[in-house]
Amino acid sequence: xxxxxxTSLIRSKNAGPFSLTFDIMxxxxxxxxxxxxSGVLNPVALAKLLHCSPNQIQFFVCDNALAFxxxxxxxxxxxxxxxxxxHGGQQxxxxxxxxxPDLPVK
Amino acid sequence: MPVKFLCxxxxxxxxxxxxxxxxxxxLGPDFVASDAGTIDxxxxxxxxxxxxxxxxxxxxxxxxxxxxxxxxTPILIGSADTAGGDPHVERTLDVVRDVVSTRKLDPLRxxxxxxxxxxxxxxxMLRQGRxxxxxxxxxxxxxxxxxxxRIVGMMGAEPLQEALGxxxxxxxxxxxxxxxxxxxxxxxxxxxxxxxxxxxxxxECGTLTCETYRRGTMYGELTQDHAIITPLGRDLRCTPQSVxxxxxxxxxxxxxxxxxxxxxxxxxxxxxxxDPVSVKISGSGYVPADQYSVKLEGVELAGYxxxxxxxxxxxxxIRQFDRWIGEVKAEITERVSKLLGHRxxxxxxxxxxxxxxxxxxxxxxxxxxxxxxxxxxxxxxLSAPTQELATKIxxxxxxxxxxxxxxxxSGSITGFACLFNRAYIERGPYWxxxxxxxxxPHDPMEMFRLDIVTLSA
Numbered sequence: 001x002x003x004x005x006x007t008s009l010i011r012s013k014n015a016g017p018f019s020l021t022f023d024i025m026x027x028x029x030x031x032x033x034x035x036x037x038s039g040v041l042n043p044v045a046l047a048k049l050l051h052c053s054p055n056q057i058q059f060f061v062c063d064n065a066l067a068f069x070x071x072x073x074x075x076x077x078x079x080x081x082x083x084x085x086x087h088g089g090q091q092x093x094x095x096x097x098x099x100x101p102d103l104p105v106k
Numbered sequence: 107m108p109v110k111f112l113c114x115x116x117x118x119x120x121x122x123x124x125x126x127x128x129x130x131x132x133l134g135p136d137f138v139a140s141d142a143g144t145i146d147x148x149x150x151x152x153x154x155x156x157x158x159x160x161x162x163x164x165x166x167x168x169x170x171x172x173x174x175x176x177x178x179t180p181i182l183i184g185s186a187d188t189a190g191g192d193p194h195v196e197r198t199l200d201v202v203r204d205v206v207s208t209r210k211l212d213p214l215r216x217x218x219x220x221x222x223x224x225x226x227x228x229x230x231m232l233r234q235g236r237x238x239x240x241x242x243x244x245x246x247x248x249x250x251x252x253x254x255x256r257i258v259g260m261m262g263a264e265p266l267q268e269a270l271g272x273x274x275x276x277x278x279x280x281x282x283x284x285x286x287x288x289x290x291x292x293x294x295x296x297x298x299x300x301x302x303x304x305x306x307x308x309x310e311c312g313t314l315t316c317e318t319y320r321r322g323t324m325y326g327e328l329t330q331d332h333a334i335i336t337p338l339g340r341d342l343r344c345t346p347q348s349v350x351x352x353x354x355x356x357x358x359x360x361x362x363x364x365x366x367x368x369x370x371x372x373x374x375x376x377x378x379x380x381d382p383v384s385v386k387i388s389g390s391g392y393v394p395a396d397q398y399s400v401k402l403e404g405v406e407l408a409g410y411x412x413x414x415x416x417x418x419x420x421x422x423x424i425r426q427f428d429r430w431i432g433e434v435k436a437e438i439t440e441r442v443s444k445l446l447g448h449r450x451x452x453x454x455x456x457x458x459x460x461x462x463x464x465x466x467x468x469x470x471x472x473x474x475x476x477x478x479x480x481x482x483x484x485x486x487x488l489s490a491p492t493q494e495l496a497t498k499i500x501x502x503x504x505x506x507x508x509x510x511x512x513x514x515x516s517g518s519i520t521g522f523a524c525l526f527n528r529a530y531i532e533r534g535p536y537w538x539x540x541x542x543x544x545x546x547p548h549d550p551m552e553m554f555r556l557d558i559v560t561l562s563a
Contacts, residue, residue, distance in 0.1 A: 013356050014356065015357055015358040016145065016240075016358070016542065017148075017149070017539045018240075018241065019358050021356070023351075023355075051470065051471045058359065060360050060361070062350070062354065062361075064346070064350040064375075064377060065351040065353070066347055066351075067360075069354050069360050071359070073242040075471065076469075077538065078148055078539070079148040079149040079537070079538060081411070081487055081489050082458045082469075084467050084468075086148050087146055090467050091471070093468070094473050
């Protein structure tokens with residue numbers, strides 16, 4: 001199944017003008033644990049999807065927030081004439097499509 | 107004694123919810139605070155010296171704050187008018203003056219803290235090796251400082267504490283850490299720093315920390331042992347997860363949050379449901395820094411822009427769009443160099459094409475470049491050192507966009523649907539961020555100017 005079928009919110013946003021941060025959030029602890037156990041979300045896979053090198057990505061597993069987080073350098077600073085997303089709010093779409101093994105039936 | 111506080115709204119100008127704000131005031135807060143800005147608004151406002159909120163919106167919120175909060179309860183406002191530069195502080199102060207005189211308020215004692223940095227000071231600190239880069243920082247040297255339009259320092263809790271020591275009704279600060287507005291007074295009263303900073307971090311975006319985002323007011327209570335965060339307003343609820351999640355928002359690291367005097371460490375923070383809508387926080391740590399540091403935010407003028415907006419519907423152009431736009435750009439470049447070459451070298455100007463429907467939003471990271479849309483929207487931005495030159499380049503761009511030929515059609519084509527007549531919009535100046543560094547000052551106050559003024563009706 002697709003990652004977005006299990007999450008409550010997938011978002012991106014600037015973390016300052018030179019970094020971009022992605023939050024993958026869950027409201028269901030079972031879905032979160034399932035994705036965590038699958039190992040599909042990891043720095044190497046996310047770096048590939050987000051077009052940066054694995055040593056540029058910071059990756060966090062946040063159990064108390066039921067969330068995964070990744071932070072990467074911005075390709076261009078916020079407000080650069082070639083940059084099309086001032087707030088970095090629309091950069092998450094590729095994450096929605098990440099394939100996750102089906103959640104087992106209870 | 108617990109320290110109690112209210113966050114009036116996520117930002118001054120975003121709209122205070124009066125019923126829940128009054129409910130909060132009835133709880134007897136020790137102070138009321140709100141930030142009024144963010145670097146997230148982009149480089150423009152810092153450069154232009156203007157704010158992102160309408161005057162009427164800022165006046166609406168300040169009118170409520172100054173009219174409703176009882177004297178003796180200090181109000182703290184930071185990052186005045188979006189960017190926190192001196193003109194931003196000035197304009198906010200004008201609104202405060204207006205409210206005081208319109209409402210015929212008792213004389214108001216205001217501590218004004220300005221955070222704009224002088225070029226001489228920054229050059230001196232750079233020479234002393236007291237300016238250090240943050241992650242992904244651009245190159246920064248004396249020329250950068252000289253070229254910059256405006257650089258502000260982001261103050262921590264100390265200048266606010268100094269201001270509060272003058273027994274004022276209102277602290278109006280230039281660029282300021284949002285959390286510091288909420289941490290300053292509790293730390294002064296002996297609340298542990300980790301809890302004070304963490305509570306500030308949780309409430310500074312207003313009700314964004316709740317399960318569902320609705321209008322309301324955030325209330326906090328701090329003791330030696332824990333913080334309790336309560337949303338006031340209909341259908342608002344905080345849960346351990348919603349509060350824990352909020353520390354992810356707009357931060358690169360969900361656990362470690364750098365401030366001037368140290369780092370808020372949430373690694374061991376615990377969140378529990380205190381009552382149906384409130385969350386109790388404990389275990390938040392604060393690690394003092396070896397060296398006090400103040401983050402700089404600054405911009406330089408990048409040029410002026412003129413913009414052409416239009417679209418393409420011809421499937422023949424769309425299926426070879428990258429080649430077509432490449433050729434159009436080459437034709438524009440040739441015309442600019444032929445007709446304006448005596449005034450513009452190639453590095454003086456630029457053309458940026460944002461192709462909506464293709465990759466305008468994600469650029470090179472767009473994974474779906476192979477899917478052809480039936481229509482592409484184009485925003486063509488021409489940038490040059492003056493508005494006059496940017497517009498001349500736009501005038502030279504119109505014909506290539508309209509009539510550049512493709513092999514599938516013979517004869518004259520019109521391949522670009524122009525949205526406007528005249529075809530271009532003059533967008534004015536634009537700025538770029540030129541600094542992402544910290545200063546290591548000798549003293550927390552040396553970068554900030556504190557003035558106490560009394561405003562009378």
